[in-house]
Amino acid sequence: MSAPNPTGAGGERLMFIDLLKAVGAQFIVLHHLAFYGPMSDWTHRLAPDLVTWFSQDARMAVQVFLVVAGFLAARSLAPGAVPRPMPFMAQLGQRYVRTALPYIAALLVAIVCTELARRWMAHGTVSAPPELWQFVSHALLLHTLLDVDSLSAGVWYVAIDFQLYAALLGLLWLARRLPASSAWVMALPVIVVAASLFHFNLDSDWDSWALYFFGAYGLGALTYWATHNDEAWRTGRWLLGALVAMTLTALAIDFRERIALALTVCVALACSQRKGWLFTWPRSRVVAYFSRISYAVFLLNFPIALVVNAWFTRYGSHDPFTQTAGVLLAWVACNVAGALFFHWVELPLGRLKLRRKVAVALPAGVGPVEKN
Structure with missing residues (x-):
């Protein structure tokens, strides 16, 4: 998804996070294929339990991305729990450019694919032709807040991810301006995580706002700060224990599978960081590659699947086996399209952003920013 690339300070891959992103992205693709027909309606006749599970439960993979995004954002914005001395708007602008440029390009692809499917x-599942304000609100990542009809399935997450990043960045900005700022770096996110778990996440009316999701995202950030080195772990183990206890209390009050999954991912990340296999397992180029293209696959999977659905509806035999073959073909096509988009669009746009970052940051006396 839109989380930063999982690379370390020395350029090493965070292999366990690669695994989480690669698998999570495929679950999201399969969720969309199962949830949005009409091909999956035929597949349901062959494997009703499997299709039902993917259509209803596989979407919880979003919680994995929320936790990973928080973990990587903390690692990027405040390595060692020390906020980077960069202007708030400069960091937020960099995040917007990195997230929004490939996202906007993907929206244009989605519009074209929707028109093709309409034929x-x-x-x-075929949305109406977009209006100008609808596209602009999406490009500004305001469509969820303004309750604008979505141009593609899943793009709500891109807006929420940007909100969450801005919220964490704002908390770090505030912490730097308070007395005993090092203590507030973690205290402020703990407060907001508690507010999310015990109040905002209990009310679905808040699901267009970052506060609804900050429980999972903040747990990921705090997990990084609590476990990133031996010195942090001396006190971080107590913080992590308190976070686990707080989350279990919230689950006892109102059990939510998505929060239980987020907590499980946090514990797994904590173990991987402390034991060292965050960087060493699994050693797989395939997993690493699918992690790298995960954001592109996420952005394009719905419009590509929509075109395949439309083609099989128009030209394919209306029987379960043919339509299930269409589902499998769509799954492959989503990954191929994501890989092509990554190499031809996302990477070139990323290099454009990097050149701009160097040109602006160096004259201002700011050193290179770690790419995480």
Whole structure:
């Protein structure tokens, strides 16, 4: 997804996070394929339990991305729990450019794919032609807050991810301006995590706002700060224990599978960081590659699947086996399209951003920013 690339200060891969991102992205693709018909309606006749699980439960993979995004954001914004001395708007602007440029390009692809699908089928998954304000609100990542009809499935997450990053950045900015700022770096996120777990996440009316999701995201950030080195771990183990106890209390009050999953991922990340296999397992180029293209696959999977659905609806035989073959073809096509988009669009846009960052940052006396 839109979390920063999982690389360390020395350029080494965070292999366990690669695994989480690679697998999580595939679950999201399969969720969309199962949830949005019409091909999956035929597949349901062959494997009803499997299709139902993917359509209803696989979406919880989003919680994995929320925790990983928080973990990597903390690692990037405040390595060693010390906020980087960069202007708030400069860091937020860098995040917007990095997230939004490939996202906007993907929206244009989605619009084209929707028009192509409209020629082949009439179905509820084919949205109406976009209006200018609808596209602008998406490009500004305001569509969830303004309750604008979505141009593609899953793009709500991109807006929420940006909100969460801005919220964490704002908390770090505030902590630097308070007395005993080093203590507030972690205290402020703990307060907001508690508010999310015990109040905002209990009310679905808040699900267009970062506060609804900050429980999982903040747990990821705090897990990084509590476990990043031996010195931090001396006190961090007590922080991590308190976070686990607080989350279990919130679950006892109102059990939510998504929060239980987020807590499980946090514990796994803590163990991987302390035991060292965050950097060493699994050693797989395939997993690393699917992690690198995960954001591109996420952005394009729905429009590509929509076109395949439309083609099979128009030209394929209306029987379970043919339509299930279409589902499998769509799964492959989503990954191929994501890989092509990553190499031809996301990487070139990333290099453009990097050149701009160097040109602006160096005259201002700011050193290179670690790419995480």
